[in-house]
Every structure is written in C-alpha cells, then in structure tokens.
Amino acid sequence: MIVIWLSVHQSLILTIIKTTKGSAKIKMTSTALFRKDLASEIRTRYAINSLVMFIIVTISVILFSIGNEKISDYLSGGLFWVVVFFTAMSGLSRAFVSEEERGTSLLLQLIASPSTVFSGKLIFNLILVFSMNVVIANLYTALFEAFVIKNLLLFSAAFLFGSIGIAISSTVIAAIIAKAGSKGTLYPVLSFPILLPLILILIELTKMSMDGTTFEEGMIEVAVLICYDVIMISASYLLFDFIWKD
Amino acid sequence: MIWQILLFFIIAFVSVAGIAFPIVENPIHWYEFPLIPGLEENAKIIFFHVPTSWLTVIAFFMSTIFSIKYLRKKDLVDDAKAHTAAQLGMIFCILATVTGAVWAKFAWGSFWSWDPRQTSIFALLLIYGALFALRSAVEQEEKRATLASVYSIIAFVTVPFFIFIMPRIMKGLHPGSADDTHSGPVVDFKMNSNMLLIFYLSLFGFTILYYWMWKVGYKSLIYKDKLDKQIK
Numbered sequence: 001m002i003v004i005w006l007s008v009h010q011s012l013i014l015t016i017i018k019t020t021k022g023s024a025k026i027k028m029t030s031t032a033l034f035r036k037d038l039a040s041e042i043r044t045r046y047a048i049n050s051l052v053m054f055i056i057v058t059i060s061v062i063l064f065s066i067g068n069e070k071i072s073d074y075l076s077g078g079l080f081w082v083v084v085f086f087t088a089m090s091g092l093s094r095a096f097v098s099e100e101e102r103g104t105s106l107l108l109q110l111i112a113s114p115s116t117v118f119s120g121k122l123i124f125n126l127i128l129v130f131s132m133n134v135v136i137a138n139l140y141t142a143l144f145e146a147f148v149i150k151n152l153l154l155f156s157a158a159f160l161f162g163s164i165g166i167a168i169s170s171t172v173i174a175a176i177i178a179k180a181g182s183k184g185t186l187y188p189v190l191s192f193p194i195l196l197p198l199i200l201i202l203i204e205l206t207k208m209s210m211d212g213t214t215f216e217e218g219m220i221e222v223a224v225l226i227c228y229d230v231i232m233i234s235a236s237y238l239l240f241d242f243i244w245k246d
Numbered sequence: 247m248i249w250q251i252l253l254f255f256i257i258a259f260v261s262v263a264g265i266a267f268p269i270v271e272n273p274i275h276w277y278e279f280p281l282i283p284g285l286e287e288n289a290k291i292i293f294f295h296v297p298t299s300w301l302t303v304i305a306f307f308m309s310t311i312f313s314i315k316y317l318r319k320k321d322l323v324d325d326a327k328a329h330t331a332a333q334l335g336m337i338f339c340i341l342a343t344v345t346g347a348v349w350a351k352f353a354w355g356s357f358w359s360w361d362p363r364q365t366s367i368f369a370l371l372l373i374y375g376a377l378f379a380l381r382s383a384v385e386q387e388e389k390r391a392t393l394a395s396v397y398s399i400i401a402f403v404t405v406p407f408f409i410f411i412m413p414r415i416m417k418g419l420h421p422g423s424a425d426d427t428h429s430g431p432v433v434d435f436k437m438n439s440n441m442l443l444i445f446y447l448s449l450f451g452f453t454i455l456y457y458w459m460w461k462v463g464y465k466s467l468i469y470k471d472k473l474d475k476q477i478k
C-alpha cells in the first residue's frame with residue numbers, strides 16, 4: 001500500500017526533501033492533485049466500476065418495474081434525473097472519503113492550500129459526473145422509447161450546467177461527510193436538500209426540451225442553472241477552509 | 247418576569263379570540279370578524295399558520311447568522327445558539343406544515359398538492375432533518391459545530407431559489423403566486439382592523455415566545471456542557 005502510494009507521490013516527495021532546507025514554500029497545484037487522483041483511479045478503477053454497475057442496476061430496476069406498460073414522456077424525463085441523482089450519490093463521495101481512509105489528508109493539508117485541494121477534487125468529480133451523465137443519457141435514449149428530446153440545444157445546456165452543479169454540490173458535501181466519519185448513509189440525506197432546487201429546474205427544462213420549446217423561451221431557466229452553479233461554487237470555496245482544517 | 251406574564255395574556259387572548267370570535271357578514275361589535283370571500287371560516291387558521299411559518303424562517307435565518315458567527319470566532323456559545331434556533335425551527339416547521347396541510351384540506355381539497363410554498367417548507371424540513379443527522383454523526387464538539395455551521399450556511403444559500411424560482415416553475419395556490427390574479431398577499435385585503443390587530447398580536451406574541459424559548463434553550467445547553475465537563 002505504502003509502496004504504491006509512494007510511487008504516485010514520488011516526484012512530490014522528492015520536491016519536499018529538496019526544499020525542506022530552504023525557506024521556499026512547497027506548493028502542490030490542483031492539476032497535480034487531479035493527476036494523482038486520476039492515476040490512483042486508473043489503478044484501482046473503484047469509482048468507475050461501481051458507477052457503471054450502479055447505472056446498469058438502476059436502469060434495469062426501472063425497466064423491470066415498468067414492464068410492458070407505456071410510460072408518459074414527462075415521467076421518463078423525471079426518471080432520468082432520478083438515475084443521475086442516485087448514481088452521483090453512490091460514487092462521488094469517494095473523492096474525500098478515500099483520503100480519510102488512507103490517512104493521506106494530513107499530508108495534503110501540509111503541502112496544499114485548501115482551495116487547491118478543492119479545485120483538484122472538483123476537476124476530478126466534474127469529469128466523473130460528466131462522463132457518467134453521458135453514459136446514462138446514451139443508455140437511456142436507447143432503452144426508453146418515450147424519452148425523445150425535440151430541442152437538443154436546450155437539453156444540452158441543461159445537461160452541461162446541471163452536471164456542473166451536481167459536481168460542485170456533491171464535492172463540498174463529500175468533504176463534510178469525510179470529516180463527519182459516517183461515510184455512506186449520510187451522503188444522500190445531506191445532498192438532497194441542497195440539490196433539490198437544481199433537480200426541480202432540470203426536470204422542468206427536460207420537459208421543455210421534450211415539448212420542443214425554443215431556446216429563447218427556456219433562457220431564464222438556463223440562467224437560473226448558471227446562477228446556482230456560481231452561488232454554489234463561491235459558497236464552497238469560501239467554506240471549504242473551515243471543513244478542511246482540523 | 248413582567249413580560250412573561252404579559253406574554254401569557256397575549257397568547258391566551260390570541261388563542262381565545264382566534265378560535266372563538268364569530269365570523270359574520272356585517273361585523274358590528276368589536277369581537278366580530280368580517281366574512282372574507284374565498285376564505286370564510288378557514289380565515290381563523292391565519293392566526294396560527296402565518297406566525298408559525300414566519301418563525302420557521304426566522305429560526306433558520308438566526309441559525310445561519312450564529313453559524314457564521316461561530317465560524318468567525320470559534321466560540322461554542324454561538325454554536326449552542328445556532329443549534330437551539332435550529333431545534334425550535336424544526337418544531338415550528340412541523341407546526342406550520344401541519345396547520346398548512348389542515349388549511350389546504352379545507353381550502354384546496356387535499357392535504358398536500360406541491361404548491362411552491364409547500365415544496366419550500368418541505369425542503370426546509372429536510373434541511374433541518376439533515377442538520378440533526380449530521381450533528382448526531384459527529385462526536386467531537388468543535389468538529390460537530392464547524393461541520394453543522396458550514397452545512398447550514400450552504401443550505402441557506404439555496405433558499406433564494408425556493409423563494410424566487412419555485413413560484414415561476416410550479417403552479418401556485420398560495421396568494422401572491424405567479425398565476426394568481428385576484429389577490430395580493432393575505433394581509434393586504436379585506437381584513438378589518440380588529441382582525442388585523444389580533445393577527446399582529448399573534449405574530450408579536452409568537453415571536454416573543456420563540457425568543458424566550460430560544461434563550462432558555464441555549465442557556466440550558468451551555469449549562470449542560472459545563473456540567474458535563476465538571477463531571478469529567
């Protein structure tokens with residue numbers, strides 16, 4: 001375990017040893033943190049495997065429960081975001097929980113400023129959420145006949161900003177969860193009230209793009225999504241210092 | 247002591263007046279309420295529903311203020327204040343939900359219909375629940391206070407969405423909703439002066455009651471902490 005970890009941080013450790021004599025501050029960039037997360041993810045494939053399996057399980061449960069019934073268009077649009085929400089809840093807490101489990105959070109506190117840590121984790125979660133949502137959307141369109149998007153532009157805007165919002169909120173809640181010590185059950189409980197406005201707007205936008213509403217008419221809802229993202233990211237950056245420092 | 251007695255009389259008067267005063271079409275005596283079209287006998291629950299929902303929001307707001315204060319100064323007294331405000335907020339939130347559901351049953355036909363205000367009070371209930379779940383999950387005092395403060399601030403910044411966005415997205419039944427054409431906020435219309443007086447008395451009385459409960463609550467929390475430390 002330690003050997004693997006050391007090999008990931010080899011260059012990092014070397015820089016620490018080199019600079020401990022001098023007064024120069026050791027700084028880790030957020031991209032370096034992201035690369036480290038990516039490397040350890042590619043090595044274990046824990047999050048990717050569990051996310052993919054979770055997507056398949058959730059969609060097949062929905063398919064089984066529908067059976068031969070015809071479901072309405074709006075219902076399939078709502079169920080899409082249900083799948084997205086629960087898949088996000090199953091995998092995204094890894095970002096911080098893994099650091100606490102491996103006991104590496106103290107070292108991260110020493111070598112990186114809180115905002116750097118948050119940026120690195122956020123980039124990782126953003127990519128994870130986005131690829132996860134692309135997979136879900138493709139599977140969903142293939143398997144649900146009722147899920148037909150007429151205005152693709154509006155849906156893609158909702159999809160993009162919705163994914164960003166989910167990634168931001170779930171990253172900051174994941175940080176709280178990791179410090180709280182109870183990993184699994186608390187995560188959806190804490191995330192749901194925070195994500196509720198986002199999900200309601202997303203469901204509304206999905207309905208609109210199914211009806212074929214023009215982009216101009218849905219502009220305000222998209223603006224609200226961007227608002228949510230901006231508010232959440234600024235609040236997260238401001239508050240992350242307090243969560244991260246013990 | 248004086249104002250506790252005063253509070254007792256205010257609350258007693260509001261309860262008696264709110265429930266017992268008759269609603270007639272042409273009020274002549276000082277104790278008669280006017281008949282408001284669309285509300286009729288249901289109007290009486292205004293005296294209890296509006297103050298409780300008002301206090302739910304006030305408590306949430308106070309909890310956030312003291313959370314910010316805690317994060318600035320790291321004083322556990324502020325955390326006790328925020329926690330007590332959240333506890334009281336939870337109580338008033340349940341009361342507001344129940345009185346609102348009863349009113350909705352008689353005014354709109356069903357206990358729950360996902361009106362925007364109902365959605366937002368539901369979200370508030372969830373936030374309070376999550377806050378207590380988070381608190382019970384952490385053992386260490388400082389850590390618990392910090393995490394709960396951070397969470398309540400993050401939850402607070404989502405509130406504007408419920409106030410300004412939900413009415414736009416959902417069809418509303420409450421007065422003041424986006425598709426509501428015939429009336430503004432309830433207080434503006436057709437309440438005569440004695441009804442308004444009792445309404446504001448009730449608002450005032452419940453707010454003082456909240457403040458008193460909050461003060462007793464956080465002081466008892468602080469004393470409990472001190473006693474715990476002495477025993478250890």
